[in-house]
Amino acid sequence: MNKSGKILIAGAAGMVGSAILRILLRNGYDNLVCTYHRNVPEKLPGVRYHRIDLMDSAACTRLFEEEGPDYVYYAAAKVGGIFANNTYRAQFLYENLVIQNNIIHTSWLSQVKKLLFLGSSCIYPKNAPQPIKEEYLLTGPLEYTNEPYAIGKIAGLKLCENYNLQYGTHYISAMPTNLYGPNDNYDLQNSHVVPALIRKFHEAKISGAPNVTIWGTGSPLREFMHVDDLAAAVVFLMEKYDGNQIVNIGWGKDLSIRDLATLIQEVVGFTGQLVFDHTKPDGTPRKLLDVSFLHSLGFTPTIQLREGIVRTYADFVAKYS
Numbered sequence: 272m273n274k275s276g277k278i279l280i281a282g283a284a285g286m287v288g289s290a291i292l293r294i295l296l297r298n299g300y301d302n303l304v305c306t307y308h309r310n311v312p313e314k315l316p317g318v319r320y321h322r323i324d325l326m327d328s329a330a331c332t333r334l335f336e337e338e339g340p341d342y343v344y345y346a347a348a349k350v351g352g353i354f355a356n357n358t359y360r361a362q363f364l365y366e367n368l369v370i371q372n373n374i375i376h377t378s379w380l381s382q383v384k385k386l387l388f389l390g391s392s393c394i395y396p397k398n399a400p401q402p403i404k405e406e407y408l409l410t411g412p413l414e415y416t417n418e419p420y421a422i423g424k425i426a427g428l429k430l431c432e433n434y435n436l437q438y439g440t441h442y443i444s445a446m447p448t449n450l451y452g453p454n455d456n457y458d459l460q461n462s463h464v465v466p467a468l469i470r471k472f473h474e475a476k477i478s479g480a481p482n483v484t485i486w487g488t489g490s491p492l493r494e495f496m497h498v499d500d501l502a503a504a505v506v507f508l509m510e511k512y513d514g515n516q517i518v519n520i521g522w523g524k525d526l527s528i529r530d531l532a533t534l535i536q537e538v539v540g541f542t543g544q545l546v547f548d549h550t551k552p553d554g555t556p557r558k559l560l561d562v563s564f565l566h567s568l569g570f571t572p573t574i575q576l577r578e579g580i581v582r583t584y585a586d587f588v589a590k591y592s
Contacts (some may be wrong), residue, residue: 272342272385272509277302279340281325281374282347284312286454287389287447290502291344292318298506304338306347326366331373335381342509343378343386345371345427349420351456352463353486353554356417367423375430379440386442387509388431390424390517392494392560393417394446402561405446405517414555432515441513445505448521448560451579452498453586465495465580468532469587472539482544483536486551489529494521494559497579500572507570521560522572528553538580 272278278295282288283305289312295303296315304319305312314320319338323330325347349359349366356363371388378386395403396411413421431442451465459467468485475483504520512518526534532545574582 272300274299275302276341276384277304277338278342278344279304279306279338280344280346281306282345283307283320284310284454285346285348285350286452286456286498287450287501288344288346289313289454290452290498291346291505294499294502294506304340306334308347325370325373328373328377331377332380335377339381340378341384343374343383344505344509345374345386345388347374348389352467353416353552354460356420357415357552360419363417364419364423367420368426371423371427372430375427375434375442378442379434379438384441385509385513386431386440387505388427388442388444389505390428390444390446391421392446392448392519392521392558393421393555394425394428395558397555401557402523402559403519404561405519405564408517416552416554428517435515443508443512443514444517445508446517446519446560447501447504448494448496448519448558450496450498450501452583455498455583457587457591464493464528464531465535465583466587468535469539469580469584470591472536472541473584473587475543476539476541480543482546483541484546484548485528485532486548487528487553488549489527489532489545489547491528491553491555492525492557492559493528493531494523494525495531495576495579496521496572497574497582500574504565504570504572508568512568516564518565518568519560519562520565521562523560523562523566525557525559526576534577535580535584538577538584
């Protein structure tokens, strides 16, 4: 990317979008435009902000006409954990389809030089061989609880792929593993596992509760990446990579939900017992990404899980508790 080019971050109030903004500023990019909708971000000097509903195609058109971005990071999405995905199935599919279609198509109409679409590791089949290679996409059934969200993301990456093939655009797609970090969603009904556990253990510690209940058996294996590592990776890809192959982004190593819970319990300092509710769904048994392609491009993450959890808990205590 040209350092003087105008960069649009769609979804800058979220955990991922705000992390991308931090990394771009750290790397010397200063012509930055950010969109947000419901959540108002901490507004940084020198960055232009637009409050906009990205489901409104006319509003998207006006934004691109006004700003004329050269590069676009697509970090806007309706997201949530198992409960939210399985409860708001129609919303997760419809809203994600509409938002990404608006941004990708308007980017083409506006002759954006390059776009990065952020997907999710849930696009891969439920029983895909482990670790999951990029070519396993569309080789088997999806995990039911997050199938609508996954289908939306598959549609988005295929839209990017086929705009490249038909129109000669330069749109790339990155598939991150499970993310956590500053500005995460700590709502217990709609959040992912790391922020949910941080909040549960913190509140249990403060209240003196004897135990904390965790959904499922604790046996599923998951991979986790600090959002600052993800942001560094996608900025790296925009600078170095131009191709139609999707790119997995992760650590390439995992741990059980039980071990994750124990780690977060230690960091938070909760001394009670863990209770696993076997009546609640586990989701996919294992979801570990093969990140050899990303490594071959020259990128490796740096924030180890314990360090990342410590930093995330400190952010939670400072902002939310």
